Amino acid sequence: MKVRFAIADDAPFLRELIKNILNSQGCVCVGEAGNGEEAIRLVQETLPDVIFLDMVMPVRNGLETARAIKELHPEVKIIGCSTVDNVELIQQAHDAGFDSYLTKPFTREQVIQELSKVLPQQGESSHGRT
Structure with a gap:
């Protein structure tokens, strides 16, 4: 199984950058969000293994969004x-x-390294979906 990820950032070019880095590693993007409310909905609808979450976003900031996601x-x-x-x-x-x-700006290697830290068995979805 491949790692399923989502991205929540109000900057489309950063979403695209992260998506390109992780897609090149065989990961699968299950969706993108431009604000905190969209991010919470996206997680509920797609159950990614990991979400890349911006701290400063419209509607709900990263802290509020993270609390809601972890609660659900x-x-x-x-x-x-x-x-x-x-x-x-x-x-x-x-x-x-x-x-x-x-911390932005980040390198390709940093993105991959952080993913490996939070999902040590990279390549396996914790939700059993592809």
């Missing part, structure tokens, strides 16, 4: 993506349910 689906891994590189904010992100955190 605690098994879904969350990798935060933000230009904010603040120790206090990163701690708040982990407290809200983020499993990992990437």
Whole structure:
């Protein structure tokens, strides 16, 4: 089984960048969202293994969105993506349910490394769907 991922970021070019990096690794994108509300709906509809979640988005920010996702689906891994590189904010992100955190700009290798951290058995979906 392939890793199923979703991306929530209000910047379309960043969604495309992450999608291209992970698709090249054999992962499958199950959807994209441009704000926090869309991200929560997307997770409920597709149950990805992992979601890449921006911290600063319209409607609901990353912290609010992560709390809602973890409440509904605690098994879904969350990798935060933000230009904010603040120790206090990163701690708040982990407290809200983020499993990992990437600071923008990031490299291809960093994206792959963070995915491997949160899903050590990369290549296997925890939800049994392709």
